[in-house]
Amino acid sequence: MIRFLAILISFLAMFLKGIGVDSQTARLIDQEIQKHKAEIIRTRRFLHMNPELGNREFETANLIASRLLSFGLEVKSGIAKTGVTGLLRGAEQGLTVGLRADMDALPIQELTDLSFNSLNPGVMHACGHDIHVAIALGTAKVMTALKEKINGNIKFIFQPAEEGAPTGEAGGADAMIQEGVLENPPIRAILGLHVWPENVGQVYFSPGPIMASSDGFQIVIEGKSSHAARPHEGIDAIALSSQVIVSLQSIVSRAVDPTDPVVVTIGKIAGGTRANIIAEKVTVEGTIRTLSETNRKKIPRLIEDVVRGVTQSFGASYAFHYKKGTPPLYNHPDLASILAPTLSRTLGEGNVRDIKPQMVAEDFSYFSQKIPGFYFFLGVKDPEKPSMAPLHSPYFNPDERSIVLGIRIMCHLLIDCLEHQRHIREVSRQ
Numbered sequence: 001m002i003r004f005l006a007i008l009i010s011f012l013a014m015f016l017k018g019i020g021v022d023s024q025t026a027r028l029i030d031q032e033i034q035k036h037k038a039e040i041i042r043t044r045r046f047l048h049m050n051p052e053l054g055n056r057e058f059e060t061a062n063l064i065a066s067r068l069l070s071f072g073l074e075v076k077s078g079i080a081k082t083g084v085t086g087l088l089r090g091a092e093q094g095l096t097v098g099l100r101a102d103m104d105a106l107p108i109q110e111l112t113d114l115s116f117n118s119l120n121p122g123v124m125h126a127c128g129h130d131i132h133v134a135i136a137l138g139t140a141k142v143m144t145a146l147k148e149k150i151n152g153n154i155k156f157i158f159q160p161a162e163e164g165a166p167t168g169e170a171g172g173a174d175a176m177i178q179e180g181v182l183e184n185p186p187i188r189a190i191l192g193l194h195v196w197p198e199n200v201g202q203v204y205f206s207p208g209p210i211m212a213s214s215d216g217f218q219i220v221i222e223g224k225s226s227h228a229a230r231p232h233e234g235i236d237a238i239a240l241s242s243q244v245i246v247s248l249q250s251i252v253s254r255a256v257d258p259t260d261p262v263v264v265t266i267g268k269i270a271g272g273t274r275a276n277i278i279a280e281k282v283t284v285e286g287t288i289r290t291l292s293e294t295n296r297k298k299i300p301r302l303i304e305d306v307v308r309g310v311t312q313s314f315g316a317s318y319a320f321h322y323k324k325g326t327p328p329l330y331n332h333p334d335l336a337s338i339l340a341p342t343l344s345r346t347l348g349e350g351n352v353r354d355i356k357p358q359m360v361a362e363d364f365s366y367f368s369q370k371i372p373g374f375y376f377f378l379g380v381k382d383p384e385k386p387s388m389a390p391l392h393s394p395y396f397n398p399d400e401r402s403i404v405l406g407i408r409i410m411c412h413l414l415i416d417c418l419e420h421q422r423h424i425r426e427v428s429r430q
Helices: 002-017 023-049 058-071 129-145 172-178 237-255 293-313 333-347 365-370 401-429
Strands: 074-079 083-089 092-102 151-159 187-199 203-205 208-211 214-222 262-271 281-290 317-326 329-331 352-354 373-381
Touching: 023 058, 023 129, 023 401, 058 074, 058 083, 058 129, 058 151, 083 129, 092 129, 092 401, 129 151, 129 187, 129 401, 151 172, 151 401, 172 365, 187 203, 187 365, 187 401, 203 333, 214 237, 214 293, 237 262, 237 281, 237 293, 262 293, 281 293, 293 317, 329 333, 329 365, 329 373, 333 352, 333 373, 333 401, 365 373, 373 401
Parallel strands: 092 151, 092 187, 187 373, 203 352
Antiparallel strands: 074 083, 083 151, 203 373, 208 329, 214 281, 214 317, 262 281
């Protein structure tokens, strides 16, 4: 018991005192960033000009691998098709922390007037993954220069297909995990970020759930065709589908805890052949967003109950297909308690903003299901402008000043994370 209390007190003292990057190391980080700033910006612009879709990031992966090799990292390529990792071993042995950056673009025709806009018709970095890659490469460059100050290892993970793999292919974070990206050496915690259309100089973060799951479903309703003038001789699949669609919203309002959000969206309806014919078949497709696995497990059953009740009441039949996608993204509370103060120290307390959980999805969640994850949003809007185009817009144009800030933040987070792990090991040995 005495030993347990001693360890507990040591932990409390450590957390209350806080472990942060010392002033000399902070200056070195800033000096290295300034030294390589122009090169990093050029890399980002090259990536923006040459975007590639999920599982097709061949040239992007080649560029990343060559840069990591030039830094002296241990590089592996071809993980989950085009994924790349670079392992930086610190001066002292210790645990391993991961930093993940997604690198795929979107099938969007760019409409900005940038001098370095996309050269690939119909493909654009409209979600800022070029910024993510530039920040991760810049962080790898800076941390390599500070290798003697690193207690442990850092694995830089460049992930394909965050926006989704092509039909019939596996891809993304889940595929990388299945191919062992979190092993050899085992990663104990992982960091990630996403650009966000708010002011440069600010980050947005909250512990616990921060982004939603994203599942898809398809409902096929089969009735009976007849002439529109004789509806009693048919079973109107369009009328039934409209009842189903309206009834599905009652799941959100009446069948789930209102403090545990769920979004049910119908995005596609197809059915009917002519205006004067009762439709025999209708297909309805939609998406479900939740913040908890509890709701995620019960929503499919509730949807099918609604479909079954409506269709059986009128003698129709149905087929229901539910496809699980990305799980909710969860910021581990213990890791958050360690690293959230680092954000405040690096940026200033007023520049770290709380954010409510977002109902968009991100497959970094697969990593945070396996190991503690720390994920935040990085402001990329020019503060002098009243607004900016949103993510996935053909006009999306993040402020490049965010890249330098992102590198600085990640360097501080990585060093602090490894330092905390070192102190924990030292206390546990006492």
